[in-house]
Amino acid sequence: MNLPSTGFAPDLLAGRVAVVTGAASGIGRATAIALAAVGAQVAVSHWRAQEAAAEVVAAIAAAGGHAIAVEADVTSEAQVEALYAHAEAELGEVGIAVHAAGVIQEKSFLDTTAADWDFVVGTDLKAVFLCCRAALVRMAPRGRGTVINIASELGFLGRAQYAPYCAAKAGVIGLTRSLAREFAPALRVNAIAPGPIATPMLSLEHMSAEVLAREIAIPAARAGRPEEVAATAVFLASDLASFFHGQVLGPNGGAWMGG
């Protein structure tokens, strides 16, 4: 396949079907492309990003792979269910679920409203619950499948001005570990907690210049590339990670070195 090489065997995930949320941009986009590059068929899930999602699907098709775009607001229970149902109807049994959709908001805690909380935690935590449930309700009776939730190093570190985001991401880690225990040994549920990654989220649109500068004051002295997170997702999705349950892998440039 003519997609950027992942370094993994090109047939590593041949015959597998993946759903990737947030797949029109950033980490989700790179993950959808990387999964397709190693043979998976991919449902490129997006929200209000038809053009960008179509571009991802076209890039995968041009390289000989197969993907479809599916629009879904991950905060909507009905739309998440429809996403998984549609992916299975079009592509077959979903065996890989990567939940990368998310939002971020910089705001002092004292200015944070209940609506802000609901927006951020609703998208970054409740929606991950909805997506995990839609994936696991299908995978559990079959006894096969794997879920990868995109958390954040900030779920460990915390960050001033980002309380709802950090709380949600810490929640994703607790959710992941709970599901890993509940669905093992047949299913594997893991998380990735990236450090600063060069995506639309890591920009002046969402962060002050001061926070942006602090984000890359880490041992690696740079922001990561979305492909560096996607490689972690490919690994976790594959049988190479067959002994990984409830783990939180950290492509983070050394921003966080705890467990």
Ligand SMILES: NC(=O)c1ccc[n+]([C@@H]2O[C@H](COP(=O)([O-])OP(=O)(O)OC[C@H]3O[C@@H](n4cnc5c(N)ncnc54)[C@H](O)[C@@H]3O)[C@@H](O)[C@H]2O)c1
């Ligand atoms: N970029 C970073 O530094 C960084 C670091 C740690 C974790 N993350 C996490 O990685 C994930 C991907 O973020 P990214 O950096 O690629 O940024 P991004 O903004 O490119 O991607 C987020 C995607 O989520 C989608 N989305 C937002 N709300 C949605 C909704 N209600 N329904 C469906 N889709 C929705 C957006 O359309 C977008 O495509 C997020 O969960 C983010 O919190 C990012």
